Amino acid sequence: MQISTHELKSKIIESLKLQDITPEQIDDDAPLFGTGLGLDSIDALELVVLLEKEYGIVIKDIEEGRPAFRSVRTLADFIAVKRPQ
């Protein structure tokens, strides 16, 4: 089941304790890392934990997860496919 990007952005903001930013200010297609939202490697680990806690998705192969972390939209699509039913 597809989750809304708004919901996912809210969870990312909460999980990463981002301040002074709202879901509306995050572009669905902007890069999560480097430019765009400007996340770093520690945030990546925190997102991996978020996926397990909130959606029951365990990423065992980093190569599998890498494309999913390009943007909020790719992450939402990844969750829709991998989420246990």
Added chain:
Amino acid sequence: MTEISIAAASTVTGADLPAARLGQRFGRLDLQSQLALLAVASLNVNFDGLPRDRTGICLAASAGSLSTDVNFWNGRHAVGGPSPTLFAYTLPSAAVGEVAIHFRLTGPNLCFVGDDKIILPEAADLLRRGEADACVCIYCDVVTADCSKIISLPPAAMARAFFLKNGGGGICTLPEFDRDMKALSAIIFQTKSAG
């Protein structure tokens, strides 16, 4: 002998944190790093006017990173394990790094656990040895409620910062001898407060 003075001073507590606006990533920091960063920001020193590689950082933490260590340990049974972000702060010197990154200070740095009285003499030594022209001194007294139960110290959330520089003026000139600096440290770092 070169004169060294305290040019600026600040004190912050946990009560000051909700109003702090120090960037999008401030919320990620552990309590000790947040207080240290806010204390340095509260000095209102214009670091842009200083050579970054000649400005040092000297920090002492009353209980090291123990409060964050306990938080991390308490998260071990959570789904997905404890927070990876917290792990980065399970070092007493993490706050030094955060201050260095935020204010882009690349001079020498020192970190001590426990004794606050050592900061001024050590920072003054950096200046006297010519390794730095100025130094940010920070004392953090952070004991969270969970940590307090373990180490039998009262909860605390406080940080003090001082800006030392070569030359006179400012708030006061440092005494020449280490023992007198320790006495001065005892006076200016003495207040402990829970936030």
